[in-house]
Amino acid sequence: MAVVGKAVKRKEDPRLITGEARYLEDIKLPGMTHIAILRSPHAHANIVSINSERAAAVPGVIGVFTGQDFMDVNPLPCPWPAGGVDNNLNTPRALEVEKVTHVGAGVAVVVAEDRATAQDAVELVDVEWEVLPAVTDAEEATFDGAPQLHENAPNNVCMEWDCGDQSGTDAALGSSDVVVKQRLRNQRLIPTPMETRGCIAQHEAVNGEYTIWMTSQAPHVHRLLFTAFIFGVPENKVRVISPQIGGGFGAKIFMYPEYVLTTALSKKVGRPVKWVETRSENYIATTHGRDHVTDVEVGANRDGTITGLKVRTYANLGGTLSTVAPGIPTTLYGRMLSGAYKLPNIYCHVTGVYTNTGMVDAYRGAGRPEATYVVERAVDLVASELGMDPVEVRRKNFVPADSFPYEPSGNLLNGLSYDSGNYDKALDMALEMTGYEDFRAEQAAARAEGRYLGIGLSTYIEICGIAPSAWMFGEGWGAALWESANVRMHITGDVVVTSGSQSHGQGHETSIAQLVADELGVSMDQVHVQHSDTLGTPFGYGTYGSRSTAVGGVAVWRSLQRIKEKARAIAAHEFEANVDDVEYVVNDEGVGVVQVKGSPDQSKVVGEFMGIATSAAGGWDLPGDMEPFLDETAYYDPPDCTYPFGTHICIVEVDAETGNVGIKRYIAVDDVGKVINPMIVDGQVHGGIAQGVAQALWEGAQYDENGQLVSGSMMDYAIPRADLLPSFELGRTETPSPNNPLGVKGAGETGTIAATPAVVNAVVDALSHLNVRHIDMPLTPSRVWETIQSRSNGGNS
Amino acid sequence: MKLEGTYLFGETREQVWSTLMDPDAISSAIPGVEEFVPLEGEEYAWRAIAKVKMAAVSGRFPGQVQMSEIQPPTSYRLTVSGEGQGSIISGSVVMRLEEKDGGGTVLHWDAEANISGKLARIGQRLIKAAANMMSKRFFGNLARQIRAPA
Numbered sequence: 001m002a003v004v005g006k007a008v009k010r011k012e013d014p015r016l017i018t019g020e021a022r023y024l025e026d027i028k029l030p031g032m033t034h035i036a037i038l039r040s041p042h043a044h045a046n047i048v049s050i051n052s053e054r055a056a057a058v059p060g061v062i063g064v065f066t067g068q069d070f071m072d073v074n075p076l077p078c079p080w081p082a083g084g085v086d087n088n089l090n091t092p093r094a095l096e097v098e099k100v101t102h103v104g105a106g107v108a109v110v111v112a113e114d115r116a117t118a119q120d121a122v123e124l125v126d127v128e129w130e131v132l133p134a135v136t137d138a139e140e141a142t143f144d145g146a147p148q149l150h151e152n153a154p155n156n157v158c159m160e161w162d163c164g165d166q167s168g169t170d171a172a173l174g175s176s177d178v179v180v181k182q183r184l185r186n187q188r189l190i191p192t193p194m195e196t197r198g199c200i201a202q203h204e205a206v207n208g209e210y211t212i213w214m215t216s217q218a219p220h221v222h223r224l225l226f227t228a229f230i231f232g233v234p235e236n237k238v239r240v241i242s243p244q245i246g247g248g249f250g251a252k253i254f255m256y257p258e259y260v261l262t263t264a265l266s267k268k269v270g271r272p273v274k275w276v277e278t279r280s281e282n283y284i285a286t287t288h289g290r291d292h293v294t295d296v297e298v299g300a301n302r303d304g305t306i307t308g309l310k311v312r313t314y315a316n317l318g319g320t321l322s323t324v325a326p327g328i329p330t331t332l333y334g335r336m337l338s339g340a341y342k343l344p345n346i347y348c349h350v351t352g353v354y355t356n357t358g359m360v361d362a363y364r365g366a367g368r369p370e371a372t373y374v375v376e377r378a379v380d381l382v383a384s385e386l387g388m389d390p391v392e393v394r395r396k397n398f399v400p401a402d403s404f405p406y407e408p409s410g411n412l413l414n415g416l417s418y419d420s421g422n423y424d425k426a427l428d429m430a431l432e433m434t435g436y437e438d439f440r441a442e443q444a445a446a447r448a449e450g451r452y453l454g455i456g457l458s459t460y461i462e463i464c465g466i467a468p469s470a471w472m473f474g475e476g477w478g479a480a481l482w483e484s485a486n487v488r489m490h491i492t493g494d495v496v497v498t499s500g501s502q503s504h505g506q507g508h509e510t511s512i513a514q515l516v517a518d519e520l521g522v523s524m525d526q527v528h529v530q531h532s533d534t535l536g537t538p539f540g541y542g543t544y545g546s547r548s549t550a551v552g553g554v555a556v557w558r559s560l561q562r563i564k565e566k567a568r569a570i571a572a573h574e575f576e577a578n579v580d581d582v583e584y585v586v587n588d589e590g591v592g593v594v595q596v597k598g599s600p601d602q603s604k605v606v607g608e609f610m611g612i613a614t615s616a617a618g619g620w621d622l623p624g625d626m627e628p629f630l631d632e633t634a635y636y637d638p639p640d641c642t643y644p645f646g647t648h649i650c651i652v653e654v655d656a657e658t659g660n661v662g663i664k665r666y667i668a669v670d671d672v673g674k675v676i677n678p679m680i681v682d683g684q685v686h687g688g689i690a691q692g693v694a695q696a697l698w699e700g701a702q703y704d705e706n707g708q709l710v711s712g713s714m715m716d717y718a719i720p721r722a723d724l725l726p727s728f729e730l731g732r733t734e735t736p737s738p739n740n741p742l743g744v745k746g747a748g749e750t751g752t753i754a755a756t757p758a759v760v761n762a763v764v765d766a767l768s769h770l771n772v773r774h775i776d777m778p779l780t781p782s783r784v785w786e787t788i789q790s791r792s793n794g795g796n797s
Numbered sequence: 798m799k800l801e802g803t804y805l806f807g808e809t810r811e812q813v814w815s816t817l818m819d820p821d822a823i824s825s826a827i828p829g830v831e832e833f834v835p836l837e838g839e840e841y842a843w844r845a846i847a848k849v850k851m852a853a854v855s856g857r858f859p860g861q862v863q864m865s866e867i868q869p870p871t872s873y874r875l876t877v878s879g880e881g882q883g884s885i886i887s888g889s890v891v892m893r894l895e896e897k898d899g900g901g902t903v904l905h906w907d908a909e910a911n912i913s914g915k916l917a918r919i920g921q922r923l924i925k926a927a928a929n930m931m932s933k934r935f936f937g938n939l940a941r942q943i944r945a946p947a
Contacts, residue, residue, distance in 0.1 A: 280915060704917070706913065708917035712915075712917070715922075716918070
């Protein structure tokens with residue numbers, strides 16, 4: 001009868017597929033006003049003057065405001081500067097006042113009775129600009145003579161950060177049999193959720209309270225930033241509600257200028273204010289992801305043992321810092337560069353750089369896809385240099401299954417350790433599913449016919465359940481990262497769980513209900529999971545970093561244990577038995593009962609009307625020292641993160657004539673620890689692979705030399721389509737995490753982390769007979785074709 | 798964005814030149830021009846409004862047109878700037894006339910255009926094609942006016 005581990009259909013889906021779900025755009029308040037934001041058309045410019053007379057005169061316009069009108073509102077905070085180093089912080093304001101550093105920065109706003117009027121009137125705001133030269137490449141921005149964006153950031157450097165062992169790595173590279181060097185570009189991506197961002201704010205002047213509906217992955221964090229950092233008001237004055245969210249991928253974690261602007265305006269105009277981002281705005285005003293330029297050096301001995309890995313990365317952070325921008329290319333990138341391998345020497349140096357581009361922050365995987373790309377490409381480069389099979393190089397260097405917990409060398413993880421793993425097992429399963437040896441024969445035969453088949457592996461690991469508060473504090477994060485949950489069993493026996501984490505597609509309402517149903521012995525229908533409203537839920541840090549189950553789920557589990565203890569105590573009183581003699585068991589029918597050990601006739605159902613739930617909630621007959629109600633709150637701050645792993649294998653055919661890459665097969669074996677709902681995990685893996693493949697082959701934000709985003713619409717920016725992808729072949733191993741009582745690790749990002757290098761490795765493998773060792777992403781037909789042409793003409797990489 | 802091309806006129810260089818220097822001819826040759834008024838005190842500069850439709854952006858762009866580097870009867874630079882619909886267009890084209898052996902005139906043009914804002918983001922791939930089409934229309938319009946002087 002247990003439901004954990006079963007592919008239970010999602011409780012949230014009926015409202016989603018019938019159209020009953022309410023998104024931000026569906027919300028309309030009496031007296032609501034609408035805004036349009038004037039955004040900079042220039043990548044780098046001083047604001048000389050703004051004249052809003054013409055716009056203000058348009059009928060239906062309530063007011064036109066500029067940055068000067070919001071000088072009493074603090075600039076947005078950056079609560080995660082890179083840890084342990086100086087950061088030259090520059091964050092946006094609600095509207096920029098003196099200068100803009102990227103196309104799309106807001107400089108004025110029109111408030112009007114309706115959206116169309118606001119959008120028409122904003123065209124009539126006249127801005128006099130002093131246009132400045134722009135720089136968009138992170139490395140070039142650090143060169144002498146490059147345009148300077150911020151006074152406090154010489155050479156546009158936000159921070160220099162490093163990890164690992166520099167001298168040890170240099171020495172190891174110096175004494176290795178071979179050293180392979182490669183420059184790798186991890187191109188900028190635009191998250192492109194189906195629903196763009198939005199915000200509705202209402203201010204009640206009488207009590208000074210704000211209610212803010214917003215597209216938020218982390219409502220409590222948003223409230224924290226609004227109250228403590230931006231407006232300087234206490235928590236009870238701000239209620240943040242996140243309605244149904246149409247995809248976030250990380251981009252909806254952050255505090256954005258528009259949220260602050262909308263909220264501040266609601267007080268200024270004394271009416272509710274609504275802002276909904278247009279698709280066009282989404283490309284320039286919502287955060288982007290990735291954008292690294294990396295030089296990697298990897299040393300190895302002839303037998304395939306990797307001796308050292310040295311990584312030098314320029315991370316493009318955009319014109320100003322988004323909320324956790326510096327933390328992503330440092331902690332979540334550098335510290336993951338040991339991958340699945342026992343590398344004796346690792347060193348990573350990251351320069352975080354301002355450029356005249358949109359803000360860059362966490363995007364699905366956040367740092368780990370970039371790290372995995374470096375490591376998995378490096379391993380293939382070693383294999384290619386030594387003429388070894390990439391499978392053998394991987395096996396040779398894997399962290400052995402008996403070495404866990406494993407602490408990467410050089411204090412790379414700053415005190416944390418990989419929790420558990422069996423990397424060979426996942427690799428074996430994936431190779432078996434693929435028919436690896438048969439493929440190599442097929443590949444050789446195809447080559448003889450002039451057909452280019454290739455296979456690529458990615459034996460990734462990642463870090464999930466992002467937490468230990470103390471560790472994250474040491475990494476520069478300015479808050480904590482525990483989670484909390486409240487569980488209440490009502491008088492009817494139904495259970496309401498409120499959680500500080502938030503669901504925007506992950507299926508919390510189902511997987512948490514599965515946990516509760518099994519633990520308490522109630523039906524799935526009796527469990528109601530509520531989230532996304534700061535008024536009705538305990539504090540939580542939100543949903544990202546695949547942490548909802550590994551951290552938030554454990555907080556629920558802890559509450560459930562307390563509920564069970566109290567149910568036993570109440571039952572002991574009813575049975576006139578000693579509490580130690582009363583047990584809470586879930587019987588063969590899946591019904592939770594309390595009973596006296598060894599005398600099953602003294603037993604009572606817990607989760608039903610007139611069951612223990614009713615005894616507790618009614619409280620008519622309780623001992624004097626016992627409080628009524630089965631209502632428990634628990635907090636959970638784990639001792640370490642969790643470390644999922646697996647093997648992804650991609651088989652491609654490269655069209656020698658056109659350079660087009662076709663994916664023939666995609667095999668993914670993931671180990672995400674204990675699985676609560678395999679269907680939900682499969683869904684996460686599917687979507688993740690699609691996004692990871694898309695980075696390898698199609699996606700890429702493009703700026704021109706003036707800092708104009710030229711891939712700013714769905715006509716110009718590629719996103720993956722189902723018809724471009726094969727049916728994925730999924731497998732799974734299950735290695736529980738010892739770091740939490742559920743044994744779970746996290747499954748939200750494995751696909752994006754693993755897929756990208758698997759695809760690139762496959763394409764390079766397909767062209768290896770032409771001496772191709774690397775091609776930068778995206779591997780578009782023209783880029784691949786040009787590579788084939790240059791090699792066919794006798795060139796060498 | 799750089800664009801270049803040539804256009805062949807059947808007329809003599811002097812005929813083409815005089816049309817190129819005629820503000821009325823220029824204003825009616827630029828596609829979509831609705832207003833073309835001399836700037837006060839300027840011989841070779843005009844205030845203009847053009848209606849433009851490119852990719853998903855359409856609307857009126859108020860701006861300026863200016864002639865400079867005038868070297869009769871061979872070449873000059875035409876500079877255009879406009880702003881509207883959340884976009885800024887600026888650019889200039891150098892037109893150079895060359896007499897063709899056996900009659901007629903070859904016009905070589907070299908243009909540089911900068912597009913900012915919404916227009917830059919939407920349908921960038923279409924802009925070059927659209928700009929080429931507009932230049933064809935511009936010279937085609939000019940050619941018609943040379944053949945049928947007002």
